Amino acid sequence: MAEGHVKPNGPDLVEGIALTDLPDGGKILGHCRDEQVLLVRRGAEVFAIGATCTHYGGPLADGLVVEDTVRCPWHHACFDLRTGEALRPPAFSPLACWSVEQRDDRIFVGEKRKRTAPKQRNGSSGQVPQRIVIVGGGAAGFAAAEKLRREHYQGSIVMFSNDEAPPVDRPNLSKDYLAGKAPEDWIPLRGESFYSRNDIDLRLNANVASIDARSGEVVLADGARTPYDRLLLATGAEPVRLTIPGANLPHVHTLRSFADCKAIIERATTARRAVVLGASFIGLEVAAALRSRDIEVHVVAPEKRPMERVLGPQMGDFIRALHEENGVVFHLEDTASSIDGNKVKLSSGDTLAADFVVAGIGVRPRTGLAETAGLILDRGVVVNAFLETSAPGIFAAGDIARWPDPHSGENIRVEHWVVAERQGRTAALNMLGHREKYVGVPFFWSQHYDVPINYVGHAAQWDEIEVDGDIIAKDCLLRFKREGRALAVASIFRDIESLGAEVQMERRMT
Structure with a gap:
């Protein structure tokens, strides 16, 4: 998790550095007054952004620059170098950005730029829905609601959760918080004011009994009905x-x-x-x-x-x-x-x-609502590349969704927190008519004492495990291969290589 205030280190970027100290594609960690700032050079352009990931405070100076983005070494969040926008979960909050000036072969960092809302994207197809209902208050449901408002969606958002608490950072419940190393105020994904401020009608302790797909209504256990134009099922999984x-x-x-x-x-x-x-x-x-x-x-x-x-x-x-x-x-x-x-x-x-x-x-996906609604199931809710179910206008994301994974060539369902968040984001775009395929590479992390394990990709079966490094020394990268092709990579303290494996898998699809 993020550390408390520490004395900034690195060069004083207000005083400037030599341009030759920052090669193309390079990064330099410095400070602007009392804030840590990361300088990144891409060709003739130099960007100045906040130096720590807004998810858990990962050091972006140890991350990977990919085109006009930087990726966090810890949990693979991704940020836009130009705007600071959080492009991929698990981060949602943007990075701060500073103005940069080049003169006399030196680079100077100026004032912090005023944060601007992300631009509304073009290219939606069909009529924009007036009423969106999300069933589920976990990773996918939260990410969808957050993305809808970030995309300037003006319609109604109703979010039903059968939990008593607003959406929380569930990975922390078995890690730092359970260990007594994280305060309770780190657990909510957002404070309660976030939902009212963004006009998200979050209804807790709400039990949805059924979906009436013909009338386009969600039916609650008490018989109340809520109409929808688009519906996202993000009911998650429950413990066995x-x-x-x-x-x-x-x-x-x-x-x-x-x-x-x-x-x-x-x-x-x-x-x-x-x-x-x-x-x-x-x-x-x-x-x-x-x-x-x-x-x-x-x-x-x-x-x-x-x-x-x-x-x-x-x-x-x-x-x-x-x-x-x-x-x-x-x-x-x-x-x-x-x-x-x-x-x-x-x-x-x-x-x-x-x-x-x-x-x-173990856990099992909560597919009861989908089943009674007549949706096609296959050890989960079957969705297409756009995360749409067999019923038009009904989408599914997160632990319940079985989607066509372009990386493995199989229809898969995984129970990863980051996957659920990223699918929620994509489902939000597609409910708005953007027709964006979900092509994310699965990723999860696990923590055991002081040992983090990162896992990229998905390998249900393999015929070879290639070990690079020393597992016992906690310095290794394992490639899980089938017929010579790496389907997944697990690593301990090989953060850059883990990020590189993710990029390599993404580029296979382009």
């Missing part, structure tokens, strides 16, 4: 629930919502021992967060290695060793058979003591 005896005890938790996270934190304040069921990304991030709170953690999972299905055996062995070094005890190739008070009985016959249990045994 335990079905074993004791699964409904009050100290057995799942982690999906802000309320879930706060309930786990409350338990953790007095607990000494926890059992985590599942060695998935969510399960092991929870384990790491609880270890940072000095809680004894046992992880129970049916796999031989954690995360092997996604990251392969070498990375799986590394992740297990990393967690064991930090005190986690694994019970692999085993499952919980029952929970009786503070005891978790395993299928192997072992019994574990637990003050509380967190079940991270």
